[in-house]
Amino acid sequence: xxxxxYPGCSQEGTAREYRDSTLAVLEALGAEVQELEDWTCxxxxxxxxxxxxxxxxxxxxxxxxxxxxxxxxxMLTVCSACYTNFRRTAATLAGDRKLHETVNRALEVEGxxxxxxxxxxxxxxxxxxxxxxxAVRARVRKPLAGLTVAPYYGCQTVxxxxxxxxxxxxxxxxxxLEALGAKVHRHPREASCCGTSLLMTKPEVGLTxxxxxxxxxxxxxxxxxVCPMCHMNLDAYQDKVSRLLGRTVRxxxxxxxxxxxxxxxxxxxxLGLRRHVTPVKLTAKSAKDAKxx
Amino acid sequence: MSVNSETLDLTHVDxxxxxxxxxxxxxxxxxxxxxxxxxASCPAAHAMDLSPRRMWRMxxxxxxxxxxxxxxxWLCSLCYTCHVRCPRGIPLTETIVRLKELAIERGxxxxxxxxxxxxxxxxVMRRYGRMREVEFMARYFLASSPLAALGFAxxxxxxxxxxxxxxELPRLGGEGRLDRLFQRVAELEAQR
Numbered sequence: 480x481x482x483x484x485y486p487g488c489s490q491e492g493t494a495r496e497y498r499d500s501t502l503a504v505l506e507a508l509g510a511e512v513q514e515l516e517d518w519t520c521x522x523x524x525x526x527x528x529x530x531x532x533x534x535x536x537x538x539x540x541x542x543x544x545x546x547x548x549x550x551x552x553x554m555l556t557v558c559s560a561c562y563t564n565f566r567r568t569a570a571t572l573a574g575d576r577k578l579h580e581t582v583n584r585a586l587e588v589e590g591x592x593x594x595x596x597x598x599x600x601x602x603x604x605x606x607x608x609x610x611x612x613x614a615v616r617a618r619v620r621k622p623l624a625g626l627t628v629a630p631y632y633g634c635q636t637v638x639x640x641x642x643x644x645x646x647x648x649x650x651x652x653x654x655x656l657e658a659l660g661a662k663v664h665r666h667p668r669e670a671s672c673c674g675t676s677l678l679m680t681k682p683e684v685g686l687t688x689x690x691x692x693x694x695x696x697x698x699x700x701x702x703x704x705v706c707p708m709c710h711m712n713l714d715a716y717q718d719k720v721s722r723l724l725g726r727t728v729r730x731x732x733x734x735x736x737x738x739x740x741x742x743x744x745x746x747x748x749x750l751g752l753r754r755h756v757t758p759v760k761l762t763a764k765s766a767k768d769a770k771x772x
Numbered sequence: 773m774s775v776n777s778e779t780l781d782l783t784h785v786d787x788x789x790x791x792x793x794x795x796x797x798x799x800x801x802x803x804x805x806x807x808x809x810x811x812a813s814c815p816a817a818h819a820m821d822l823s824p825r826r827m828w829r830m831x832x833x834x835x836x837x838x839x840x841x842x843x844x845x846w847l848c849s850l851c852y853t854c855h856v857r858c859p860r861g862i863p864l865t866e867t868i869v870r871l872k873e874l875a876i877e878r879g880x881x882x883x884x885x886x887x888x889x890x891x892x893x894x895x896v897m898r899r900y901g902r903m904r905e906v907e908f909m910a911r912y913f914l915a916s917s918p919l920a921a922l923g924f925a926x927x928x929x930x931x932x933x934x935x936x937x938x939x940e941l942p943r944l945g946g947e948g949r950l951d952r953l954f955q956r957v958a959e960l961e962a963q964r
Contacts, residue, residue: 488903493936519901519950524850525893528872532964533957537897540953585960588952634851639865646856672815672851679912680885682923684819684847691815715927754934756927 480609481511482555482600483545485565487707488520490557494707496751500736501557501602503749507618507740508610515545515554521564524676535578536585538568542599543591557602559635559706565599566640603636603651603705603735604643612654620744622660626761628738629664629699629730630656631692633709634672646670652703652735659742664699668692673712682719689713690720693728701731701761703738710734715756731759786834793831793870800862804828810854810864820844824854824864831867840875846883848872888916901949906940 482505490498505512518541520526527534542565545554556562572579573595583592606615630652638646649670656663671692677685689712696702704710714732721727732755740750741761752759782802790798810824811817817824822844830839839845848868855865872890881887892911896904909928913921931937948954 489905491902492905493931520897520903522897523893523903525890525897527869528876528890529894530957530961531870531873532961533954534869536953536957537950581960581964585953585956588956634849634853638852638856647853672849672853675849675851676889677816677847677849680883680889680916681819681847682920684816685849687818688815688849715931718926754936756930756934756936 480509480605481550481552482513482605483549483552483597484512484514484555485518485521485541485545485561485599486514487556487558487561488523489707489711493711494734496737496754497557497707497710497734500734500740500745500750503745504606504736504739504743507743507745508614510610512555513548515541516548517544521558521561523560523564527564532581532585534564535568535571535582538564539572539582539593540586540589540591541565542568542597543586543589543593545597546594547591549597551596553598553600553605555600555602555605557705558708559601559633560708562599562601563635563640569595569597569599570640601636601641601643601705603632604641606655606735606739607651608643612658615655615739616658619659619742621742623738623742623761624660626661626701627664627699628656628661629666629696629702630669631673631696631702631704631709631713632670633704633706634670636705636709637670652705655735655739656703659739661738661742664696666695668695671695673709675708675712678712678716683723685712686716686719686723689716690723690728693717693720693730694724696730697728699730701733701738701759703733703735705735707734717757729757731755731757731761733759733761782832785832789831789834789836789839792874793867794863795870797863800860801828801867802832803860804832804862805860807859809857809859813853813857814848815851815853816847816849820847828862828864831871836874837880839871840878840880841882843882845871845875846881846886885916885920888912891915898950898954899948900943904940906937907942 486498522534522537526537632649637644637649644651672688674685674688717728737750790801794801808825814824822842845868850865852865858864875881892915896908
């Protein structure tokens with residue numbers, strides 16, 4: 480399996496450990512990954528609001544680069560907002576030749592042309608469907624026995640442009656988590672919204688949304704996410720959510736590749752578990768359970 | 773205009789707004805049956821002044837000012853739940869994005885925080901080509917509410933201690949990485 484990797488902005492900053500653990504896990508699974516050269520921001524949720532056209536041109540610039548640098552390999556994204564922007568742009572331009580031409584007229588200043596031949600993939604899709612539970616299980620060295628994990632997909636990971644899972648009741652993570660040896664804590668907020676930028680612009684509303692997810696995950700040893708925004712909102716605001724709910728909510732939040740890396744026995748310093756705001760101590764409870772058993 | 777009519781003839785309403793915000797698919801917008809699935813599905817509906825269902829009726833009726841001035845459009849987090857559940861298949865989430873765009877274009881942004889968020893983010897993106905998160909946060913708080921930054925100070929220090937963020941100094945002067953692309957897009961937008 481070969482991929483052109485589009486890291487996305489937070490993977491160079493607050494979520495560097497998401498990039499590092501993704502690359503380490505893909506390498507362990509035998510994938511060949513090359514970073515897209517000269518990539519720029521996908522536009523996030525902002526560009527489409529500033530201008531309809533800008534919201535298509537910024538993703539198209541990166542897709543065009545992937546076509547130019549590629550050999551037909553898929554473009555891998557780890558952020559659900561990037562993923563949605565790429566898929567939305569590809570779908571929109573495939574159905575509107577005039578708009579496609581306008582986008583290419585904009586890309587002229589970058590010396591690029593978008594053809595519509597590259598496919599953007601989400602890391603969850605790749606792990607669940609290109610590799611799958613058997614390949615994952617075969618690589619496990621330290622099974623997460625005794626660990627109860629709450630999967631959290633968030634919104635744009637599975638809708639509306641994701642062909643690989645149910646947009647409202649996703650299940651892609653289950654076989655992977657089971658292959659790692661973990662127990663799965665199912666809950667009704669698996670595909671709810673984490674609050675995204677509302678935590679900054681309307682904190683009282685954003686915290687209510689993040690808090691609802693955290694509350695639904697209580698009882699699990701950790702939450703596992705597949706988007707840097709979801710991770711940030713669930714990991715970094717637990718003090719504020721606790722104040723809002725009037726009780727302490729404290730639950731480690733890890734990126735899926737970090738959890739896989741742990742089970743694969745990859746070095747913790749590569750996985751970056753110490754970079755999270757809510758301290759991650761996953762061995763404690765599983766070790767305790769193991770003793771009790 | 774009342775939105776409480778028991779029967780409503782949508783054949784003679786002002787379609788400008790629906791056409792503007794649901795381009796190519798405005799007939800779909802007029803086909804909204806007011807079932808309320810959108811409102812029931814929205815994780816931010818509790819904080820909105822106009823419920824999504826009511827807002828779509830007002831879009832059908834061409835009540836541009838009222839919709840653009842609402843707090844509701846700035847509370848949409850683009851989770852696409854209403855979008856995938858709408859029994860009429862109306863692209864609701866993307867319509868809200870267009871409503872936000874129109875509100876900014878007309879200078880009617882009822883939420884100063886959201887206005888500052890979008891403006892600052894776009895500016896950092898244009899300048900560096902990629903998001904510089906710390907600089908963005910600093911600029912956002914300066915532009916919206918420096919006092920609100922206090923609420924984030926402790927988190928900022930924790931993130932600094934964990935190595936999650938580092939100190940970033942803005943680069944001043946020189947051409948922005950995406951200046952030319954932004955410029956070309958603005959020219960093409962003007963021609964459309």
